[in-house]
Amino acid sequence: MNTISTTELRVRYAETDQMGVAYHAHYLVWCDVARTQYLREHGASYRELEAGGLRLAVVDAQLRYRSPARFDDDIRVQCWVRDVATRKVVFGYLIERAADRRRLATAQTGLIALDSSYALSAIPAAIRAALVPIPDPVRL
Amino acid sequence: MNTISTTELRVRYAETDQMGVAYHAHYLVWCDVARTQYLREHGASYRELEAGGLRLAVVDAQLRYRSPARFDDDIRVQCWVRDVATRKVVFGYLIERAADRRRLATAQTGLIALDSSYALSAIPAAIRAALVPIPDPVRL
Amino acid sequence: MNTISTTELRVRYAETDQMGVAYHAHYLVWCDVARTQYLREHGASYRELEAGGLRLAVVDAQLRYRSPARFDDDIRVQCWVRDVATRKVVFGYLIERAADRRRLATAQTGLIALDSSYALSAIPAAIRAALVPIPDPVRL
Amino acid sequence: MNTISTTELRVRYAETDQMGVAYHAHYLVWCDVARTQYLREHGASYRELEAGGLRLAVVDAQLRYRSPARFDDDIRVQCWVRDVATRKVVFGYLIERAADRRRLATAQTGLIALDSSYALSAIPAAIRAALVPIPDPVRL
Numbered sequence: 001m002n003t004i005s006t007t008e009l010r011v012r013y014a015e016t017d018q019m020g021v022a023y024h025a026h027y028l029v030w031c032d033v034a035r036t037q038y039l040r041e042h043g044a045s046y047r048e049l050e051a052g053g054l055r056l057a058v059v060d061a062q063l064r065y066r067s068p069a070r071f072d073d074d075i076r077v078q079c080w081v082r083d084v085a086t087r088k089v090v091f092g093y094l095i096e097r098a099a100d101r102r103r104l105a106t107a108q109t110g111l112i113a114l115d116s117s118y119a120l121s122a123i124p125a126a127i128r129a130a131l132v133p134i135p136d137p138v139r140l
Numbered sequence: 141m142n143t144i145s146t147t148e149l150r151v152r153y154a155e156t157d158q159m160g161v162a163y164h165a166h167y168l169v170w171c172d173v174a175r176t177q178y179l180r181e182h183g184a185s186y187r188e189l190e191a192g193g194l195r196l197a198v199v200d201a202q203l204r205y206r207s208p209a210r211f212d213d214d215i216r217v218q219c220w221v222r223d224v225a226t227r228k229v230v231f232g233y234l235i236e237r238a239a240d241r242r243r244l245a246t247a248q249t250g251l252i253a254l255d256s257s258y259a260l261s262a263i264p265a266a267i268r269a270a271l272v273p274i275p276d277p278v279r280l
Numbered sequence: 281m282n283t284i285s286t287t288e289l290r291v292r293y294a295e296t297d298q299m300g301v302a303y304h305a306h307y308l309v310w311c312d313v314a315r316t317q318y319l320r321e322h323g324a325s326y327r328e329l330e331a332g333g334l335r336l337a338v339v340d341a342q343l344r345y346r347s348p349a350r351f352d353d354d355i356r357v358q359c360w361v362r363d364v365a366t367r368k369v370v371f372g373y374l375i376e377r378a379a380d381r382r383r384l385a386t387a388q389t390g391l392i393a394l395d396s397s398y399a400l401s402a403i404p405a406a407i408r409a410a411l412v413p414i415p416d417p418v419r420l
Numbered sequence: 421m422n423t424i425s426t427t428e429l430r431v432r433y434a435e436t437d438q439m440g441v442a443y444h445a446h447y448l449v450w451c452d453v454a455r456t457q458y459l460r461e462h463g464a465s466y467r468e469l470e471a472g473g474l475r476l477a478v479v480d481a482q483l484r485y486r487s488p489a490r491f492d493d494d495i496r497v498q499c500w501v502r503d504v505a506t507r508k509v510v511f512g513y514l515i516e517r518a519a520d521r522r523r524l525a526t527a528q529t530g531l532i533a534l535d536s537s538y539a540l541s542a543i544p545a546a547i548r549a550a551l552v553p554i555p556d557p558v559r560l
Binding site: 018024026060 | 446448480
């Protein structure tokens, strides 16, 4: 099982803005898609987690935009676990253009576990086992 | 109580695309905002409806885009009830630029009532009383 | 070359709403993604069309929502040309859940050609050749 | 002229997700709306800046989510300048629920100036005059 998950996306016209590039808020959506993929690849479908009463809610986010993504670009989002604690996990992201591996952005998001009544909760052991932190493959 | 509700919005940068105009899918969001406003003005807060177990789900939509909305434009969305039946209500919309009343788009959406288990439901009498159909003020 | 293009998408968490289903405006985005794919498969990359000064602007849209799409659903969007004229083309869409081919929505959008100064323009012959209308494979 | 700009928004249904709260990426959109308002109030309409060839592109963002925003909540976004340099300006944001001033999120975004050919540019003196940094009114 890879500790870094890779997700491919193509920039949608709806994601562009009148500056002619992908609007910056959508990068958080791409990180979310990549995080969902990471969980799926590590045996923890987020859909099933939610159905089982667990939620992972984003509590902080940091992004550095390095080069613009453009309409129809194939982009690659790498996602890994930076850090994990009893109730919080921090994911790191590297967003590149697939064609030339140009670095478009780096990001991190912190998520906390909530139970079905939205109370702060410990991350269940089975999920936590899937969240193995690694050293950052790139500088965020 | 006016049978036509008026909502004002300003086009967000996030709503533009690289054609330099508001992306067409956002008009459905603006219609939704206007419909929520219509309900509020007619004593039927959608938030409270949902809290009470009722949902209104969009089942069809038609839009005609006549002139582009642009970033920072103040737009005005008029909303009214075109038709109402036991389980379905059809809203009409006129989207204009506020500055010169230029017609940007017209639209209609049909919504059905669902109960808290998402089963098709009759629109409660109290809500239905708020939904008084009028002849279209403009041609859709 | 197939006259019907097929695009696969997975519903993003960002696309859900608090009704627990994909928010209705996103279906227009999915249609756009499918239309871009149709053009690419027919030798008419929309990115290159735009770079060459042509734009296709949505002037009308009709959608029928039949069954909700949910988070993480794999969906399949089929796209074809319903009708083409000198300056306008109408695309049809069928959105299904991939797992069981359940019909989620049908739609059509009309687009007009604009030149680089946003004036109404004829669809260039090379593009028009790629736009071969077929009878609707399903009732819209 | 106030050094802190205040913008009011109401959370849209389209902005909710199936967790029943506003999806986290939309907070960046709200910050953008507030920043546009800040500029307008300080005599620097972003629309006119862009028409004049200047662009302000987001190069970094940090958000802390403290309490969820919900559908139909009236929220208030305060925006100020944290720091300004020759080619970069950093804005701070405080997002509160209007009803009870509950703190929903804090954020900052860094923006760089680009000229009409998207080259890094100095912030014009006239704009820079409008960007007066103040000490953070709250801890970000």
